[in-house]
Amino acid sequence: MNSFKTRRTIRKYSDREVSNELLNEILATAMRAPTCGNMQLYSVVVTRSEEGKKTLAPAHFNQPMVTQAPVVLTVCADFNRFTRWCSLRNADAGYDNFISLVSAVADASIYAQQIVAIAEQQGLGTCYLGTVAYNAPQVADVLGLPSLVVPVACITLGWPESEGEETERLPLEAIVHEEKYREDSDERILELFAEKEAFPANIGYVRENGKENLAQVFTDVRYTRQANEHFSGIALDYLRKAGFLK
Amino acid sequence: MNSFKTRRTIRKYSDREVSNELLNEILATAMRAPTCGNMQLYSVVVTRSEEGKKTLAPAHFNQPMVTQAPVVLTVCADFNRFTRWCSLRNADAGYDNFISLVSAVADASIYAQQIVAIAEQQGLGTCYLGTVAYNAPQVADVLGLPSLVVPVACITLGWPESEGEETERLPLEAIVHEEKYREDSDERILELFAEKEAFPANIGYVRENGKENLAQVFTDVRYTRQANEHFSGIALDYLRKAGFLK
Numbered sequence: 310m311n312s313f314k315t316r317r318t319i320r321k322y323s324d325r326e327v328s329n330e331l332l333n334e335i336l337a338t339a340m341r342a343p344t345c346g347n348m349q350l351y352s353v354v355v356t357r358s359e360e361g362k363k364t365l366a367p368a369h370f371n372q373p374m375v376t377q378a379p380v381v382l383t384v385c386a387d388f389n390r391f392t393r394w395c396s397l398r399n400a401d402a403g404y405d406n407f408i409s410l411v412s413a414v415a416d417a418s419i420y421a422q423q424i425v426a427i428a429e430q431q432g433l434g435t436c437y438l439g440t441v442a443y444n445a446p447q448v449a450d451v452l453g454l455p456s457l458v459v460p461v462a463c464i465t466l467g468w469p470e471s472e473g474e475e476t477e478r479l480p481l482e483a484i485v486h487e488e489k490y491r492e493d494s495d496e497r498i499l500e501l502f503a504e505k506e507a508f509p510a511n512i513g514y515v516r517e518n519g520k521e522n523l524a525q526v527f528t529d530v531r532y533t534r535q536a537n538e539h540f541s542g543i544a545l546d547y548l549r550k551a552g553f554l555k
Numbered sequence: 556m557n558s559f560k561t562r563r564t565i566r567k568y569s570d571r572e573v574s575n576e577l578l579n580e581i582l583a584t585a586m587r588a589p590t591c592g593n594m595q596l597y598s599v600v601v602t603r604s605e606e607g608k609k610t611l612a613p614a615h616f617n618q619p620m621v622t623q624a625p626v627v628l629t630v631c632a633d634f635n636r637f638t639r640w641c642s643l644r645n646a647d648a649g650y651d652n653f654i655s656l657v658s659a660v661a662d663a664s665i666y667a668q669q670i671v672a673i674a675e676q677q678g679l680g681t682c683y684l685g686t687v688a689y690n691a692p693q694v695a696d697v698l699g700l701p702s703l704v705v706p707v708a709c710i711t712l713g714w715p716e717s718e719g720e721e722t723e724r725l726p727l728e729a730i731v732h733e734e735k736y737r738e739d740s741d742e743r744i745l746e747l748f749a750e751k752e753a754f755p756a757n758i759g760y761v762r763e764n765g766k767e768n769l770a771q772v773f774t775d776v777r778y779t780r781q782a783n784e785h786f787s788g789i790a791l792d793y794l795r796k797a798g799f800l801k
Contacts, residue, residue, distance in 0.1 A: 537649050
């Protein structure tokens with residue numbers, strides 16, 4: 310269990326190559342992860358070329374990991390392949406709807422995290438790019454995704470240049486509920502977040518951003534209502550165009 | 556990498572207890588998995604009591620694993636806890652929208668699969684219940700989930716009673732795309748599914764269900780258009796009620 314305990318997100322990668330042989334072994338091994346009805350409703354687009362990474366970078370707000378990492382993986386929810394197979398077999402594939410999207414997103418997420426878990430046990434470093442949710446239409450455009458294929462997780466991968474930074478976590482009691490969801494009192498909520506608020510890096514963020522507290526760094530700077538509502542509209546519109554909301 | 560290669564889904568569990576100590580160590584260790592902006596937008600409800608499992612079972616179409624497994628975990632996307640913290644800190648939490656749901660579902664999915672990966676390396680067996688997507692409103696009701704908390708993954712957990720069944724997978728070439736998504740020809744699609752169609756258990760399903768081929772078992776029996784459209788409506792209505800589509 311120790312490697313899972315000590316894992317850290319890695320944003321800087323060394324020049325050491327990630328061989329195709331190793332990458333394919335990881336991608337093939339991760340396929341043994343659970344999948345909905347064994348339909349394997351996922352695909353992965355591997356970006357390795359300098360040109361490909363440069364073209365993809367703007368869709369990730371030019372975060373430096375995209376061009377610096379030797380490998381960028383875009384794991385997609387994919388009902389296109391399965392639907393085409395059904396059509397070729399005279400079977401009526403009714404997968405252009407929301408619940409099918411949910412199944413495919415679950416499959417893609419499980420596959421993505423299994424890739425990360427396996428890669429990290431091999432000593433590789435990884436970083437998820439949350440930007441894939443915000444800029445899904447641009448990612449889809451760059452990678453040429455057809456209907457019923459939407460990007461779910463983008464992962465940069467490479468050998469670590471240095472140790473990642475240690476980050477804090479909430480206490481386990483904040484996360485775990487016995488038998489029923491327990492609605493904590495206001496006092497208890499503040500207790501559960503106390504360690505997070507006292508974490509030195511977080512105190513730094515509050516100061517740098519001129520905010521009263523850490524919560525305001527999230528709501529006013531990092532994940533604002535305005536941006537969330539803007540990107541929600543884009544995401545729903547994109548999913549409609551991708552064919553999943555008929 | 557070997558344990559990831561040989562893993563199998565386990566649907567039958569022995570009487571051996573899963574101690575609270577081991578379970579909590581797994582749940583705490585999995586918290587080191589990546590999370591969006593380190594917000595940890597997930598919770599897990601642990602169902603262990605006979606009564607709790609019996610009450611939950613109908614929401615999973617009474618699949619026997621629910622009452623037979625010593626532990627049932629329902630991993631939820633949770634923006635409730637974070638939103639309450641923000642409100643207590645005079646911060647305007649704008650997380651009642653679709654893109655925030657997407658972030659929380661990603662967090663919950665990654666956490667769920669990390670739990671599974673860790674548990675399996677300890678020798679435990681697990682099984683995801685896809686029914687959580689279809690019957691989310693019932694699951695939420697039984698577990699008492701408040702607004703901005705929705706169930707994402709349900710996992711049964713216990714020591715294996717017997718080895719799981721071997722299942723087939725598509726060839727790696729079906730899943731992996733180099734630089735751009737490659738739209739395969741019809742002939743190639745059929746080649747990629749050939750091994751799956753020839754898998755003995757699948758040939759059995761075609762015969763048992765009186766269908767022409769395996770694709771029709773999926774479209775006419777297991778995941779029908781009619782059921783998908785029915786459950787899509789329920790899911791979208793539920794997400795609106797849960798406060799994520801404002």
